[in-house]
Amino acid sequence: MTFVLPLDPIADARRRWAEQGWAEAADGMAAVTSLMRAHQIAIARVEAVLKPHGVTFARYEVLMLLYFSRKGTLPMALIGERLQVHPTSVTNAVDRLEVAGLVRRIRHPGDRRATIIEISDEGRAVAEAATSDLNTQVFSKPGISDSSVHDLIRILTELRGNAGDFDAAEAR
Amino acid sequence: MTFVLPLDPIADARRRWAEQGWAEAADGMAAVTSLMRAHQIAIARVEAVLKPHGVTFARYEVLMLLYFSRKGTLPMALIGERLQVHPTSVTNAVDRLEVAGLVRRIRHPGDRRATIIEISDEGRAVAEAATSDLNTQVFSKPGISDSSVHDLIRILTELRGNAGDFDAAEAR
DNA sequence: GTCCAATAGTTGGATGTCCTAGTATCCAGT
């Protein structure tokens, strides 16, 4: 009985990097490539849970930002800033959320250039139901040990901080 | 003189999760969200470096797989399996690489369903130049400490393993 | 007061990913 043991493709690539004389970059390559693949795995799990709720992760994030805001309203620009995405991505997400009746566009009273987004009751309901499912099906069992979860958060916070995601002084 | 120090949005969300009684899922949420954002940062850095070479990261990965293969050729199916992407994504990447003259489609001698992809001399040249730039500009300085790089690789390998990325117990 | 640079949002285009469906081909069981 013969078993072919599939090797980890990333560990393979890292080995090749070292063999090619790129030892100095091998770990970085492995880290970045792992990040790509881990993202792919995580997003797939999340999207699968969100699908029945009729939202994607991008829209879910917008919804939760509004859900947790004081008045249930936020300017487009602020949403983009918080989520660190391009303005056009916000437009896209809001368009679809609005069509689904989960949010509403409101004219900014003091600045006619700006647009305020308001979450609707249906939006709140979806946010709560989706979060409940995500918490039980994904976030509570992320697929790695508790200590790894902590380390991962710490390391990625370091990475994000160095990339200018937030003021390093506030990194905690 | 007042400076507004932007807080880490993810640390914020984690706090809210705990306040809402979702403490058990708070870390998982923070880990997954951090992963999404870290991916966004990494892919942006990588794509910026690859852009002058006329390839994207998706195509670069295909190119490197071929570059390191014994004969410079691989079946489409194997490429998709190694990169863990959908067959249509491979078709897409190969289409563009072929148009750019970096790879070539060849008929599989023994199986008329299959297609073999062969890297061209230009493909090899691009692979080498792009790798050189990536190594010096990204992989050698990933934006986190060396020990963090090691921990990150270890944790993401754990995550990928649990997701079945390289289930060693599986027969083929 | 006027003018111009900066800001907010949208539109259109390029790219990547996945899914569903369809075509061609292979292979094993009867």
Place this chain on the structure above:
DNA sequence: ACTGGATACTAGGACATCCAACTATTGGAC
């Protein structure tokens, strides 16, 4: 052989992201 189920790839569609360009509006400089 034959037939039906797998396998390999492609076509078309939905989404998300970014960039470049455009419109509308704001606010400061002169």
